[in-house]
Amino acid sequence: MKMGMINLMNDYNTTAHPRVLEAIKAADGKRFTGYGTDEATAATAEAIRSLTGCPDAGVHFMIGGTHTNLTAISAFLRPHEAVVSPLSAHINVHETGAIEAAGHKILTVPAEAGKAKAVDVALACEAHTDEHMVKPKMLLISQTTELGTVYTREELKALREVCDEYGLYLYVDGARLGCALMSEACDLSMEELAGYTDAFYIGGTKNGLLFGEALVIVNPALCSDFRFLVKQRGGLLAKGFLLGIQFGAIFENGLYFELAGHANDMAAKLTAGLIGAKIPLLAKTESNQVFLCVSRETLDRLAEKILFERWAREGEAGTPIRFVTSWQTTDEEVASVLGLF
Amino acid sequence: MKMGMINLMNDYNTTAHPRVLEAIKAADGKRFTGYGTDEATAATAEAIRSLTGCPDAGVHFMIGGTHTNLTAISAFLRPHEAVVSPLSAHINVHETGAIEAAGHKILTVPAEAGKAKAVDVALACEAHTDEHMVKPKMLLISQTTELGTVYTREELKALREVCDEYGLYLYVDGARLGCALMSEACDLSMEELAGYTDAFYIGGTKNGLLFGEALVIVNPALCSDFRFLVKQRGGLLAKGFLLGIQFGAIFENGLYFELAGHANDMAAKLTAGLIGAKIPLLAKTESNQVFLCVSRETLDRLAEKILFERWAREGEAGTPIRFVTSWQTTDEEVASVLGLF
Amino acid sequence: MKMGMINLMNDYNTTAHPRVLEAIKAADGKRFTGYGTDEATAATAEAIRSLTGCPDAGVHFMIGGTHTNLTAISAFLRPHEAVVSPLSAHINVHETGAIEAAGHKILTVPAEAGKAKAVDVALACEAHTDEHMVKPKMLLISQTTELGTVYTREELKALREVCDEYGLYLYVDGARLGCALMSEACDLSMEELAGYTDAFYIGGTKNGLLFGEALVIVNPALCSDFRFLVKQRGGLLAKGFLLGIQFGAIFENGLYFELAGHANDMAAKLTAGLIGAKIPLLAKTESNQVFLCVSRETLDRLAEKILFERWAREGEAGTPIRFVTSWQTTDEEVASVLGLF
């Protein structure tokens, strides 16, 4: 990457938050048992049980989002059981067929602002009636969604109800769960969210860690033998304690939420400025992602100063692009970016 | 783990070598493109191509050994093609069926001191004659083996020849490749080893990194689309640059080999002392693992001062145990351990 | 099933055509080598090579359509490679996730009258750009389609061209290939169709056999080791000669095409009558399936005399139903059916 650019490319392009790095440094000279069986990891798992209000949950520290999703689905579903997800879901588009490689079909429902609606989930279930078709058994949604939007309590409750009606597990891909819970648009607490799900993961990679996601298995029926699956899929890190340490640091004194809140604030400021400049947005900004559409001229101008992603090909209204803020984005950077419009 | 114990449990129970941690720290404030597409990773890959004498090799930084093995095998073999490996191979015993979960049968050959012999590989191939049986297509060996022994040039050459005769790829699991190459018993250079293989990986987790293995695909026919497979199996780390940075640091000024050599030296000293004390060894010590057999009384005495692994159940000759040395093991520790016998 | 009903339920509800049964009977007392290695099977395979104008094709006799599709896809594709098919394709809807269970994602394109269009295939390929997404590698279409329509030469040529442009194999699910080739709407010969494909299968189950499909692998690059895959997926019938005998009988003197042509004729007569009676059709009748929409009253009346399938739930225009004709359907039955409208 060029030096001196403002970085709105994504939220995973630097090492880690200083307090995470310090926690690793503080472990210098300590010795840990392998594969996440150490005491630091156990303590962090217990902290997460407390934080999520799930004293009996299975908590597993995983190496990344795709790996978490494919391992959980392998563990939870039988071969003929399918996952329902919005068309735009990461598992459906950006995981190179990881779920299918694990043997499971993904049934898609329309994504409205990135979100699945209960009525469409019901329709998908109703359409699968016999043994000539897969059996829908899990609803997978992302919080925040791939468009940076968030499910409200009412929306999540409706999805929980349709899952109960049709016998589906509700699984939340929380790669950006911090930003979701800190969103102005979200009226859910961590505990409430947990209560609506069978399992979900708390993303670390995109909110300050070197790497790692914390999977919380709320439904006790899904807990058994999970570590076998993690090992079988190649995700049981020899130095598993690295994950326990990092998550321990990021949840200390609410740092996780502080970082996510800051990222959201920066995105909100960016959005306010863009709206003021009458730049068309492609989705409502509800977390740390801002989707906008720019002319070719603007695109070229931005590209000289800012790192960002082109979200799709140029259309009639211009080129869709994405700005992602993070715990590292500063007020000055936001001001500089807005100065380019 | 209890404080103050001498740690011979394994070679992956502390964070990382200081120079690795410093390299990560030095990246503070830098921004990297995602998924290992960054320049630091590219430079390290190039260094590994140079180090291995394979200027056209595919080099991929992977998250762990089991994941490397299952991804490579998924990429290299068709569904009916099988892996031949020694009975004691890690993939056969300690990967929770990861290879089978990827769809491939493992055919075992006897392991003599942990090593496969060409004649047994030939027999296994000869026994598979038609479409009612799987088709052997890859020989997988570990260097060092699961018993800490090493293949010599002559042994590896013989295996390469039998692979050529029967159309097998030769793949080397190098979780402890540093210790193998630094072994007194090994007359192979990195370049020579590479030249005999179709692919192999250079283990980082057990020789000073936080985590990570470097897969080197020597055979150009096996290179295509490999990153698709890494992503599909959930191993394409968002912050892939962390692997490029770590391997960059460990290969700088030969640190990788220095650490491995030290571990071997410590094991050699331990071994010399044990032999002097007439303690029966279960295998020749050729790298950083020492296998011995102890009485119940000795076992109890050792367990108060040393962390180590019980390798098998108590037999007539006593209980088999394993000592693993690492770059952190000191002369003082070795002396203390020997003082207990 | 109730006696005396007119059977328009499907084309696989009786044993087999008399000449097929006679051929099996004629084999009484003969002894055959196992697993399709017999001379009768070899002769039939050779006849199919001749019939399709593919002297070097791999010809394999398979036990059923779903099994053929999943085995072929397992054999032809690497794990990250995906199948493109129309949304309504049998593999996507009615095979209980068989393709995903074999590890491959299905990418759907819109189905217009059951058919994929080249432009949509191109769009699907263009949308898959890197290793975060699956790699489209095969286009699978059905001839006839799931709506009984057929691809013309021009349409198939256009699909072949888009496949060539994007490096896709073209595979034709020919469960009802006889009816397709005998369709008035189809200007393709068997040889021409074969020439456009990499592989296709000629359906036997739905056109007079007890069971069986003949897979023709036109592309020599896809032929290797195919029998290993058939065996691995459980489809290498011990008495494989039963398939060679049946296909031998059905292709003798053009019986296969005669039966398909008759089924088409009966559907055409039905259709003409329904149009005359101003019954709305849901698709153009181009082969042996007729899709119509009936009022609740008509539905009840038909259900007393005819066996047929309700294709979807009742909508505003009535209930969609399907009539399937076969080699057994008679003029009298058609007249009786039309008398009910």
Added chain:
Amino acid sequence: MKMGMINLMNDYNTTAHPRVLEAIKAADGKRFTGYGTDEATAATAEAIRSLTGCPDAGVHFMIGGTHTNLTAISAFLRPHEAVVSPLSAHINVHETGAIEAAGHKILTVPAEAGKAKAVDVALACEAHTDEHMVKPKMLLISQTTELGTVYTREELKALREVCDEYGLYLYVDGARLGCALMSEACDLSMEELAGYTDAFYIGGTKNGLLFGEALVIVNPALCSDFRFLVKQRGGLLAKGFLLGIQFGAIFENGLYFELAGHANDMAAKLTAGLIGAKIPLLAKTESNQVFLCVSRETLDRLAEKILFERWAREGEAGTPIRFVTSWQTTDEEVASVLGLF
């Protein structure tokens, strides 16, 4: 095959028993609902429930042995669960990795006369202690074994007990179950055998049918959604009624057992003659397979008159060969064969 040869090659080289063919012929003109949902199939399933003394069993008619095994294992086991079987088991040697392709590891135990012993099963279970290894969950044995031997009640009871102790399902591959139950060496009734198992299949292909195996799922916990798996693996025959009809015919008036008993009798006569001629046998003849060892001279002489299989390469004691008798083998043929020694 050459005409006029005596056929001891295998028990699946002719079409079917006349009464089976007649039953199919008798269905001429009848119409059946698809996929085994017809009344003939239901009646046969009920007859099998009665015959096996399992009034609540799931009964499924399958297309072949390998397909039955892979489908059952897919349905019964989670991904990390493994099958224990004797080293010589068909699933381990002669199914082209079908079980591994379905994702499951096979753990082998020594085969003594083709049979697993409880003590070895216990050892295999004891050796698998944690999540780094697969979890043994099913014992699969063949009755008769691959060497034609049979498990006695005592042996089966001991295996059931070890299964109960270690939480394994007990599954019996009954490709030649008729010959097992009719064996002089077997003191088990069909009901007793069923009572010891969680599931087993009754082989039809090798005892008079065109094709087909009847899977009986005794354990109610394993019954759910099984038809989904059959369809997903490509084994739900459109004309499933063909299997119901054939099994209906073969179980009528005990024909199944009569045919198997005859095959056993012929093998017993052959064996008596061979023993009289001092020909070394490789295994005790307990059913319809006779394993013997012959000199090169004898081999050549036999090969002129008899079709048989060479079981292994020539060794010091000669060439191991196999004679298989069937319901079609005659006293005259046995006499002729013995005349050649």
